Amino acid sequence: MSDLNDKAKLFLDLLLSSSNAVVFTGAGISTESGIPDYRSPGTGLWEKMDQSVVSLDGFVEDPTRYYDYSLELYPIRKSAKPNIAHHMLAELENRDLIKGVITQNVDGLHQDAGSGEVHELHGSLRQAVCMDCSVLQLMDEAMERVIAGQNPPLCNECGGVLKPNAVFFGEALPQVPWERSLGLSRSADLFIAIGSSLLVSPANALPDIAIRNGSKIIVLNDTPTPFDGEAEIVVREKIGKFSSSVMSILP
Ligand SMILES: [Zn+2]
Structure with missing residues (x-):
């Protein structure tokens, strides 16, 4: 005390x-x-998740895997205060x-x-960045499209794949x-x-x-x-x- x-x-x-x-x-x-603390031993999400999902190479190869995980984790982030x-x-x-x-x-x-x-x-998970034209968009808007069935979500400007604007492994x-x-x-x-x-x-x-x-x-x-x-x-x-x-x- x-x-x-x-x-x-x-x-x-x-x-x-x-x-x-x-x-x-x-x-x-x-x-x-x-x-959640992604790196905490025992509770760390990265121990359960294939790390390639949040690596640049893994994302480029198959962005749908990342957004499949996001559907689970996004509501937690969205409601966090x-x-x-x-x-x-x-x-x-x-x-x-x-x-x-x-x-x-x-x-x-x-x-x-x-x-x-x-x-x-x-970086930030609040924004998404287009892999093709680098324009930034709100992740909330991108996730609305994922929830509606568009996986991966695509850029409003050029149709490129949107990536979270957070640093992935290999970036x-x-x-x-x-x-x-x-x-x-x-x-x-x-x-x-x-x-x-x-x-x-x-x-x-x-x-x-x-x-x-x-x-x-x-x-x-x-x-x-x-x-x-x-x-x-x-x-x-x-x-x-x-x-x-x-x-x-x-x-
Ligand atoms: Zn674009």
């Missing part, structure tokens, strides 16, 4: 004394919104206490919560969010990692870059990370519970 409150107070003190705080989020921030941790980050940005959020998530929940400066390293990270994330990490004086094991390359490079440029680091994650030893605070509590505690003491 007091440990949680002490850490929340220390978290806030570090934020208030920083001038370039940046937040990095992974799947763990969205599990309390009901979005941001939780208190997403809301806390939007509020911290609103108060100019953080410069922005770098995320590995593709669920769009940071934006739903009201965060404006969001850099999506792995490079989108350049713009990556460059901006690098810039934010280089100039950070406080790097807050939330809900990520910080193991997956190249996203694990960002806390490393921040630390080498003199930043402090805070880690909120339910399992150990390679950066725990260097962190000012390590929080193993539920992220929502800790966020509530921080929100309750915001000045």
